[in-house]
Amino acid sequence: EVQLVESGGGLVKPGGSLRLSCAASGFTLSKYSMNWVRQAPGKGLAWVSSISTTSSYIYYADSVKGRFIISRDNAKNSLFLHMNSLRAEDTAVYYCASDYCSGGACYSFVYWGQGTPVTVSS
Amino acid sequence: QSALTQPASVSGSPGQSITISCTGTSSDVGGYNWVSWYQQHPGKAPKLIIYEVSNRPSGVSNRFSGSKSGNTASLTISGLQAEDEADYYCSSYRSSTLVFGGGTKLTVL
Numbered sequence: 001e002v003q004l005v006e007s008g009g010g011l012v013k014p015g016g017s018l019r020l021s022c023a024a025s026g027f028t029l030s031k032y033s034m035n036w037v038r039q040a041p042g043k044g045l046a047w048v049s050s051i052s053t054t055s056s057y058i059y060y061a062d063s064v065k066g067r068f069i070i071s072r073d074n075a076k077n078s079l080f081l082h083m084n085s086l087r088a089e090d091t092a093v094y095y096c097a098s099d100y101c102s103g104g105a106c107y108s109f110v111y112w113g114q115g116t117p118v119t120v121s122s
Numbered sequence: 123q124s125a126l127t128q129p130a131s132v133s134g135s136p137g138q139s140i141t142i143s144c145t146g147t148s149s150d151v152g153g154y155n156w157v158s159w160y161q162q163h164p165g166k167a168p169k170l171i172i173y174e175v176s177n178r179p180s181g182v183s184n185r186f187s188g189s190k191s192g193n194t195a196s197l198t199i200s201g202l203q204a205e206d207e208a209d210y211y212c213s214s215y216r217s218s219t220l221v222f223g224g225g226t227k228l229t230v231l
Contacts, residue, residue: 035220044223045160045162045211045213045222045225046222047213047220047221047222050219050220057218059218059219061219095167095168100170107156107158107213107220108170108173108174109158109160110173112168112169113167
């Protein structure tokens with residue numbers, strides 16, 4: 001059974017940092033582009049960042065560019081999101097999600113974690 | 123990055139069909155076939171139900187179908203069932219990024 005399990009969320013003050021992790025089991029993470037998607041309380045989905053299979057291609061939403069860093073460790077079947085200079089508007093549940101297509105990207109996310117909540121508040 | 127435009131809500135009775143629209147631009151929906159649809163029940167992670175405009179992942183009911191015309195994609199759910207009541211989101215590739223629609227709440231009357 002494929003599982004993605006996020007961790008690392010929590011309460012942080014504005015300007016602070018957090019590191020989210022996503023551990024994959026039941027499938028070979030190295031074969032898939034991976035993504036972070038967030039959902040603010042009561043709001044819709046918002047794409048945050050993506051990383052290709054070998055980390056050669058990395059993209060960010062404008063709202064997090066320069067503050068967030070996505071990375072992956074294929075040997076450990078894990079995905080990460082380093083979040084710096086956090087703002088109140090970054091408050092959301094953060095999901096990791098794998099692309100549907102192996103090898104390349106087809107921009108459809110078939111496997112999702114359960115999400116980890118991040119609250120930015122003083 | 124502005125979101126794709128979806129109706130805030132739609133409703134239908136059991137057995138009926140409904141269609142949810144997703145309007146973008148020639149830079150996203152109209153320019154690529156990388157349009158997807160997701161179903162999200164309260165408190166749950168989203169579930170992929172349509173990818174590449176009209177393809178269903180394994181295990182997704184054939185009551186769900188997708189299409190596209192110009193800059194507007196559509197999700198049709200036929201034979202509405204109570205368990206279809208959920209939020210639905212479209213997404214599209216846009217210049218090395220991904221953009222979601224604002225979401226549509228489906229109520230099964």
